[in-house]
Amino acid sequence: MSEQSIPIIKDEKTGSEVYVSKRILEQRYLIPISRIKDFFDNLKDGKVTATKCKSCGTIYFPPKADCDRCMSSSMEYIELKGEATLVSFTVVRVKPSTFSSFADYAVGIGRMAEGINILAWIDEDLSRIRIGAKMRLVVMSRKVDNTISYFFKILGHE
Amino acid sequence: MRRVAILGAGQSRFGKRTDVRLDELAWESFREAMVESGVTQRDIDSFIVSTLGGWSAEVLPAVVVGEYCGLTPKPTMRVEAACASGSAAVYQAYTMIASGHAEVVSVIGVEKMSESSTPTTVELIGRAGNYFWEFENYGMTFPAYYALYASSYMNRYGATEEDLALVAVKNHYYGSFNPKAHFQRRISVDDVMKSIYVADPLKLLDCSPITDGSATVILASEESVKKFTNEPVWIRGIGAASGTANLSKRDNFLGLEAARKAADDAYKQANIERPISKLDLVEAHDCFTIAEVMAYEDLRLVERGEGYKLIKEEQTYKGGKIPVNLSGGLKAKGHPIGATGVSMIGELSKQLLGRIGGERQADIKHGWALAHNVGGTGHYAYVTILSLDKNGDVL
Ligand SMILES: [Zn+2]
Numbered sequence: 049m050s051e052q053s054i055p056i057i058k059d060e061k062t063g064s065e066v067y068v069s070k071r072i073l074e075q076r077y078l079i080p081i082s083r084i085k086d087f088f089d090n091l092k093d094g095k096v097t098a099t100k101c102k103s104c105g106t107i108y109f110p111p112k113a114d115c116d117r118c119m120s121s122s123m124e125y126i127e128l129k130g131e132a133t134l135v136s137f138t139v140v141r142v143k144p145s146t147f148s149s150f151a152d153y154a155v156g157i158g159r160m161a162e163g164i165n166i167l168a169w170i171d172e173d174l175s176r177i178r179i180g181a182k183m184r185l186v187v188m189s190r191k192v193d194n195t196i197s198y199f200f201k202i203l204g205h206e
Numbered sequence: 207m208r209r210v211a212i213l214g215a216g217q218s219r220f221g222k223r224t225d226v227r228l229d230e231l232a233w234e235s236f237r238e239a240m241v242e243s244g245v246t247q248r249d250i251d252s253f254i255v256s257t258l259g260g261w262s263a264e265v266l267p268a269v270v271v272g273e274y275c276g277l278t279p280k281p282t283m284r285v286e287a288a289c290a291s292g293s294a295a296v297y298q299a300y301t302m303i304a305s306g307h308a309e310v311v312s313v314i315g316v317e318k319m320s321e322s323s324t325p326t327t328v329e330l331i332g333r334a335g336n337y338f339w340e341f342e343n344y345g346m347t348f349p350a351y352y353a354l355y356a357s358s359y360m361n362r363y364g365a366t367e368e369d370l371a372l373v374a375v376k377n378h379y380y381g382s383f384n385p386k387a388h389f390q391r392r393i394s395v396d397d398v399m400k401s402i403y404v405a406d407p408l409k410l411l412d413c414s415p416i417t418d419g420s421a422t423v424i425l426a427s428e429e430s431v432k433k434f435t436n437e438p439v440w441i442r443g444i445g446a447a448s449g450t451a452n453l454s455k456r457d458n459f460l461g462l463e464a465a466r467k468a469a470d471d472a473y474k475q476a477n478i479e480r481p482i483s484k485l486d487l488v489e490a491h492d493c494f495t496i497a498e499v500m501a502y503e504d505l506r507l508v509e510r511g512e513g514y515k516l517i518k519e520e521q522t523y524k525g526g527k528i529p530v531n532l533s534g535g536l537k538a539k540g541h542p543i544g545a546t547g548v549s550m551i552g553e554l555s556k557q558l559l560g561r562i563g564g565e566r567q568a569d570i571k572h573g574w575a576l577a578h579n580v581g582g583t584g585h586y587a588y589v590t591i592l593s594l595d596k597n598g599d600v601l
Pocket residue numbers: 101102103104105106115116117118119120
């Protein structure tokens with residue numbers, strides 16, 4: 049950009065001249081959780097819970113406060129047993145910029161004993177993961193960012 | 207409902223277009239479509255702009271494009287359906303005309319992705335699903351979402367990574383004849399297999415690129431068509447559906463339920479029972495190689511689990527049972543999100559009229575073509591059926 053006051057540079061790949069905007073925006077969302085706060089309280093206690101509609105019995109994961117089946121908002125929390133079978137997975141190697149500090153990670157979809165699916169990281173040697181594996185859903189604090197969340201651990205293969 | 211036809215279409219060169227701003231890029235395709243159709247700004251009742259955005263500076267692309275193209279003060283809006291935004295915009299224009307609200311509507315799809323860095327763009331596309339439950343703590347990416355489908359599909363049906371690579375090889379082959387394509391070089395299965403893993407089992411050359419580009423189509427009512435052209439292409443069906451935001455809510459990862467629903471709906475409108483014997487060609491949403499294989503099945507060109515065999519037998523090349531992506535597809539032509547669907551539909555209208563020419567020109571025997579446009583990972587799906595024949599039931 050040198051000493052001139054018009055911020056124009058040459059694009060490295062194409063050689064086109066581009067104007068470098070000076071307006072840098074940092075964005076961080078504040079996401080409301082009031083209506084499913086119990087889910088996070090339970091998570092803090094090491095439990096993964098789903099919501100269950102008190103009037104029609106539908107189980108929701110991710111948990112939600114309102115039942116779209118019967119239009120009721122009367123929910124209870126049920127603790128998931130944690131038993132799961134791996135339906136599919138991938139290993140993320142090219143990461144989003146906000147995950148650039150992480151090593152390659154495996155993400156899988158587990159079918160829970162309760163008949164619902166959950167998407168989460170699989171805490172396992174990446175080369176040992178196979179579709180059909182028996183897994184357990186556990187609450188852990190992830191080392192890199194000290195985030196408490198739910199993760200799968202592999203128990204064994206069928 | 208009134209019949210609706212395509213009067214003309216245009217497309218910019220796709221690629222890393224750091225030489226033009228968003229509005230200048232939109233102009234390139236808008237101008238081509240206006241020249242082809244003989245329409246002037248005065249004739250246009252309304253224009254719809256399809257963009258996903260987030261990576262480009264302009265927050266109100268519709269009015270910025272409108273001003274640049276001399277369309278102010280015509281009514282406008284931006285339409286968003288992720289990677290299917292373009293088809294959603296065509297659907298919107300179609301309904302405006304079919305219902306009698308408008309005579310001539312211009313649909314301008316444009317995306318300027320290279321204004322942000324690649325990691326930022328990867329981040330933003332990865333957020334397209336359910337941000338809170340699947341991105342915030344688990345850092346999903348767009349390839350990772352489709353990789354969940356690829357793993358499951360391969361595990362279930364026995365397809366291999368080499369089978370998927372064949373889709374990339376085909377689409378790069380046709381891209382090599384398309385002067386407007388992002389990639390115009392041919393690749394081999396070996397090239398795909400040697401490229402780095404992005405999200406296992408998908409490798410870099412299984413993925414469509416981050417592309418800048420624009421595409422325009424101009425639609426008109428049956429009454430207005432004759433003022434402009436003797437060679438209209440008719441929209442004979444548009445099927446649309448949505449999928450759950452959370453991928454975990456899906457029953458299986460073998461195909462896209464929304465795409466299947468959209469296809470069935472479109473076939474019903476167009477009265478098509480055996481698509482493979484009626485369609486001359488298909489533009490399918492190959493954002494990843496696995497996506498094209500699933501599209502073969504979701505569009506009922508083959509049975510479930512048979513899609514990878516279709517590409518293995520080279521049946522989706524020209525001369526095969528059903529040519530798919532003679533444009534080079536998203537894979538080689540490029541995938542400027544909001545422009546993609548408009549580009550597919552515009553391309554097919556030119557194909558049906560025999561205006562493509564050369565190696566990419568399909569043999570037009572029946573006069574029917576189909577555009578399959580998926581938004582996100584089966585979050586949105588639009589299937590648009592075009593025909594040279596205007597007759598038949600209207601929607
Ligand atoms: Zn209920």
